[in-house]
Amino acid sequence: MPTGSPMTQSTANQTSKNKLVKASFGYTIGNYLLKGIAFISVPIFARLLSKEDFGIYNTFIAYESIAFVIIGLAIHSSYKNAYLKYKDNPPNRNFRTYVSSSMVLIVLSFLGWVLIANIFGSKLIEWLSLSRIELNLLLIFSCSTAIISCYNSDVGIYYDYKGFLKLSAFNALANIGFSIILICTVFDGMRYMGRIVGTVIPAAIAALYVILRNYQKAKPENYKEFWKWGVGYSLPIVPHGISQVLLSQFDRIMIMQMIGAAEAGVYSFAFTINLIIFVTANSLETVWLQWFYEKMNKKDIDGMKKYNIYFVAGIALFTCLLILVAPELIYILGGEKYQDAIYCTIPVIIGGYFTFLYKLPAAVEYYHEKTSSIAIATIMAAIVNVVLNLIFIPKYGYIAAAYTTVFAYMLYFLFHCIMSKKIQGKFIFSVSWIIFAVLAVASVSLFTYQNINNLIIRLAVAFTIFCIAIVYEEKNFCLIKKYILKKK
Numbered sequence: 337m338p339t340g341s342p343m344t345q346s347t348a349n350q351t352s353k354n355k356l357v358k359a360s361f362g363y364t365i366g367n368y369l370l371k372g373i374a375f376i377s378v379p380i381f382a383r384l385l386s387k388e389d390f391g392i393y394n395t396f397i398a399y400e401s402i403a404f405v406i407i408g409l410a411i412h413s414s415y416k417n418a419y420l421k422y423k424d425n426p427p428n429r430n431f432r433t434y435v436s437s438s439m440v441l442i443v444l445s446f447l448g449w450v451l452i453a454n455i456f457g458s459k460l461i462e463w464l465s466l467s468r469i470e471l472n473l474l475l476i477f478s479c480s481t482a483i484i485s486c487y488n489s490d491v492g493i494y495y496d497y498k499g500f501l502k503l504s505a506f507n508a509l510a511n512i513g514f515s516i517i518l519i520c521t522v523f524d525g526m527r528y529m530g531r532i533v534g535t536v537i538p539a540a541i542a543a544l545y546v547i548l549r550n551y552q553k554a555k556p557e558n559y560k561e562f563w564k565w566g567v568g569y570s571l572p573i574v575p576h577g578i579s580q581v582l583l584s585q586f587d588r589i590m591i592m593q594m595i596g597a598a599e600a601g602v603y604s605f606a607f608t609i610n611l612i613i614f615v616t617a618n619s620l621e622t623v624w625l626q627w628f629y630e631k632m633n634k635k636d637i638d639g640m641k642k643y644n645i646y647f648v649a650g651i652a653l654f655t656c657l658l659i660l661v662a663p664e665l666i667y668i669l670g671g672e673k674y675q676d677a678i679y680c681t682i683p684v685i686i687g688g689y690f691t692f693l694y695k696l697p698a699a700v701e702y703y704h705e706k707t708s709s710i711a712i713a714t715i716m717a718a719i720v721n722v723v724l725n726l727i728f729i730p731k732y733g734y735i736a737a738a739y740t741t742v743f744a745y746m747l748y749f750l751f752h753c754i755m756s757k758k759i760q761g762k763f764i765f766s767v768s769w770i771i772f773a774v775l776a777v778a779s780v781s782l783f784t785y786q787n788i789n790n791l792i793i794r795l796a797v798a799f800t801i802f803c804i805a806i807v808y809e810e811k812n813f814c815l816i817k818k819y820i821l822k823k824k
Contacts, residue, residue, distance in 0.1 A: 377512045378608050378669045378670070379668070379669050379670070379671070380512075380516065381515070381531065382605070382669065382670045382671060382673075382674065383671070384516070384519050384520075384527060385519075385527050385528065385531065386527070386598075386601075387597070387598040387601035387602060387673065388528075388596075388597040388598050388601060389527050389528035389531070389601075390528075390601035390604060390605065391588070391592055391596075391597035391598060391599070391600035391601030391602075391604060392528040392592075392597055393528045393531045393532060394588055394600065394601065394604035394607075395588060395589055395592050395597075395600060395604075396466075396470065396474065396528075396532055397535075397585070398581065398585035398586065398588055398589050399464060399466075399474055399589070400474055400477050400478050400481065401580075401581040401584070401585050402577075402578055402581045403449075403474055403475065403478035404477075404478040404479075404481040404482050404485070405482075405573075405574055405577030405578055405581070406449070406478075406574060406578070407442065407445050407446050407449055407475065407478045407479050407482055408442050408445070408478070408479070408481070408482025408483070408485065408486070409441065409442070409445060409567060409570055409571060409574060410570040410571070410573035410574050410576070410577050411438045411441060411442065411482075411486065411566055411567070411570045412482070412485040412486040412488070412489040412570075413489075413569070413570050413573045413702065413707070414438075414565075414566045414569040414570045415435070415486070415489040415490060415493060416489070416493060416625065416626065416629055416702070417569060417702070417703075417705060418431055418434050418565075418566065418569075419431050419493050420629070420633075421565075422434050427554070428557045428558055429557075429558050429561070430554070432550075432553050432554035433554045433555070433556065433557050433558060433562070434562050434566070435486065435490055435550050435553075435554070436550045436551060436553070436554050436555060436556040436557075437556040437557065437558065437559055437562045437563065437566075438486060438562070438566055439483060439486065439546070439547050439550055439551075439556070440556045440559070441559075441563055441566070441567075442479060442482050442483055442486070443479070443547070445479075446475065446476075446478075446479035446482075449475055450472065450475055453471055453472070453475060454468075454472070457471060465593075470529075470532065473532060473533065473536050476536055476540055477535065477536045477539055477540070479543065480536070480539035480540045480542065480543035481539060481543075483543040483546050483547060484503070484507070484539065484542055484543055484546060486546070487500075487503060487546040488500055490550075492625070492626060493626055495626065503542055503545070503546070506538065506541075506542060507538050507539060507542050510537070510538035510541070511534060511535050511538045511539075512534075513534075514533070514534035514535075514537055514538060515530060515531050515533075515534025515535060516534070517534070518530035518531075518533055518534045519531060519534070569705060569707060570707065571707075572707035572708045572710065572711045573707050573710060573711065574711075575711045575714075575715055576707070576710045576711040576714045576715070578718075579711070579714040579715045579717065579718035580714055580718075582718035582721060582722055583714070583717060583718050583721050583741065583744055583745060583748060584691070584741075586718075586721070586722065586725075587603070587721070587725055587729075587737040587740070587741060588600045588603050588604050588607075588737075590722075590725050590726075590729060590737070591603050591729065591734045591737060594729055594730060595729070595733065595734055599733070599734045600734070602674060602676055602677050602680070602734065603677070603680055603734045603737060603738070605666075605669075605670055605674045605677045606666075606677040606678075606680035606681040606684050606738065607684055608669060608670075609658065609662055609665055609666065609669075609681050609684070609685060610681070610684045610685050610687075610688040612658055613651070613654070613655055613658060613685060613688040613689065613692065614688060614691075616651065616654055617651055617688075617691070617692040617695070624647065625695075625699060625702075628640065628699050628703070629703060632703050637762070637764055640764050640765075641763075641764060641765060641766060644696060644764065644765040644766070645765070645766050645769050647696075648693070648696075648765065648766070648769055648770055648773050649769065649773060649808070650805070650808070650809070651689065651692050652689065652773035652774075652776055652777055653801060653804065653805040653808070654805070655685060655686075655688070655689045655777050656776060656777060656780040656801050657798055657801055657802060657805070658685055659682055659685050659686075659777070659780050659781050659784050660780060660783075660784055660794045660795075660797055660798040660801070661794070661795075661798055662678060662681050662682060662685065662784070663678050663784075663788055663791075664791070666678050666681060678788070679735050679738075680734070680735055680737075680738040681738075682781050682784060682785065683738040683739050683741070683742045683781075684738050684741065684742075685781075686742050686745075686777060686778070686781055687738075687741045687742045687744075687745040689774075689777055690742070690745035690746050690748065690749045690774075691745055691748075693749045693770060693774075694745075694748055694749045694752050696756075696764065696765045697749070697752040697753045697755065697756035697757075697763075697764075697765075698710060698752050698756070699764075700756040700759055700760050700764060701752070701755055701756055701759060704759050704760075706755070706759050709755040709758075709759065710752070710755070712751075712755070713748070713751035713752045713754075713755050714748065714751075714752075716747070716751055717744050717745070717747045717748035717751055718744070720743070720744050720747055721740055721741060721743075721744035724740035724743065724744065725737055725740050728740055780797075780801075783797065
């Protein structure tokens, strides 16, 4: 049969689809198992740490989100394009060598920042409200996160969800174990420090493993060419990454500075619920983005638009379910002292859905290497968020930050839509479906607020949506039938 025959093409498409679905399912289920471990730990740390300790730790994590982008130069964002550019090159100039060389760049950047931080440490300590030890732990953690991000991007290219899960499982379990031990022993009198050290040590061990693993696969070479291209591609992503932090985490830093650590702790706790959407969307994105690149290479825009509808609708249904049960999740995870977090949680979840939607237009920008456009759109949204926080947090308290964040995320998505259409010439997703999905999420949010004390009604609606979601999933993907019931 000729290679290009319709049957051969159909078989190839089916194989590609099965590979995509299997990897997506593997990433999602595996991530839920890992985050399930993390969620089990949330009630533990909510009770081991005071609200002040919880706020200080989450502010440290917010700082790390900024520092990891700066130290890592966002080089992980270049991997998918580097794979297309270098995969067929000779051994000393291929993709594997590029990965190893990028690790060297991150380590050198880390050493440079350690030197700068310790020379000008007093100013940074005063500005960030960190001790010198915390500042150095922040740099170690940020470097480790940058290297782990490179690893996750690397294995995502090959749909290697097992490799991703092994490293993530070690990091999650060791993080929780080390933290509990240190909080209850060495740092009993300064518990937030036990949580910080317990987070940094496993990440550093995982990063060292990644460096050695990549060195064994290919020794770093051809630095000049790789670094020139890689930094040229990823450097505009650095302000984009920092702006993403200003959108997602800087509000808790502002709350801590403007109101107090306890309020920052309550606000930060609201984001633990949003983590469920983050895990779902990121698990699917890990393999969806590679599939997107393959479709773009084949100019199959119509095929992408069809599957992007599934993506948009599926996460919308999931978001609605999460909003309906959010009050109970907060009580289970945090107890009475975090009940006020519900008034932040629902808008934070809506913002999380816009964060997911942004990935659709941003993929076009990444594919076409228009990283400057990505940075411009994100910076604009971040500036809006910071300005609104400065205006409304002093007037209305920390809850205002959740609503300013929703508005900023909506602009964030719209700005990237404008940029992607300018680059591609048309949308790669259905605008009408996105409008419908956003209205559905907003309607369910309003319904939840109106029935916040009526659990029975909310559970009845949640059950109805869940049944719709299962029927929708089985009609389009048959994941339960294929992978849980094991039917062909």
